[in-house]
Amino acid sequence: MDGLRGFPEAIKGAFPKTEIQLCIIHQIRNSLKYVAIKNQKEFMKDLKEVYQAPNKEAAEYNLLKLQEKWGEKYPMVIKSWQSNWEHLSHYFQYSGEIRKLIYTTNAIEGFHRQVRKYTQNKGRFYQ
Template identity: 40%
Template sequence: MPALRAIYRAETADVAELRLGDFEAVWGKKYPAIGPAWRRAWNEVTPFFAYPPQIRKMIYTTNAIERLHRGLRKIIKTRGAFPSDEAAMKLLYLALRNLGVHWKPAIEWRAAYAQFTIFFPERLPTTIR
């Protein structure tokens, strides 16, 4: 994973391509499909590097969403069936409330928002409410 992380956290598309070559040299025999898959999609990947690190982190960070889904699945999986839709909604509400206690911000939202207002000024208001 650190070798792949080095690719999408690279400073520029050129550096990322060099790191992809490094990845293929080290891991290409064990995982032969990964390098060619990145290369086939390279034209779709490179626009990603035009954004500053704050925006790019928002794009590639999905850990919070995955953790939320895992927590909800864990709660639902232990129940066989629900007597009503209301019972299911109450269970999900309580699960969300309990899962929210452990959340830590993975993204610096103010810095990311500032970058979004620079890149997309027509789409966002200039102040956070």
């Protein structure tokens, strides 16, 4: 899911055993809003080491390296990754092929866009 406030808690309230995976792409986009354009390329190179790590332990190590390098310059960005880490890191328990499917909500959003395109002009549905 994307980073809507209160949504993870609402889902957990209805489905307590659910593991929440926030959209990595939304987190990256939110992060880049606070990184100077001249630093974005280098920052993204370092950030990829976090979310493309082979496992959670390596990702956490790379997150620490990211904090050491960029934490003083962009503390809000690093804090955001750390505070959301619980919901950003569940996908590391899956294989790389499955991770590619679940690290973003783009596929779901695309499906919803197609449904809206088809249904927006319908006054009602017939059987």
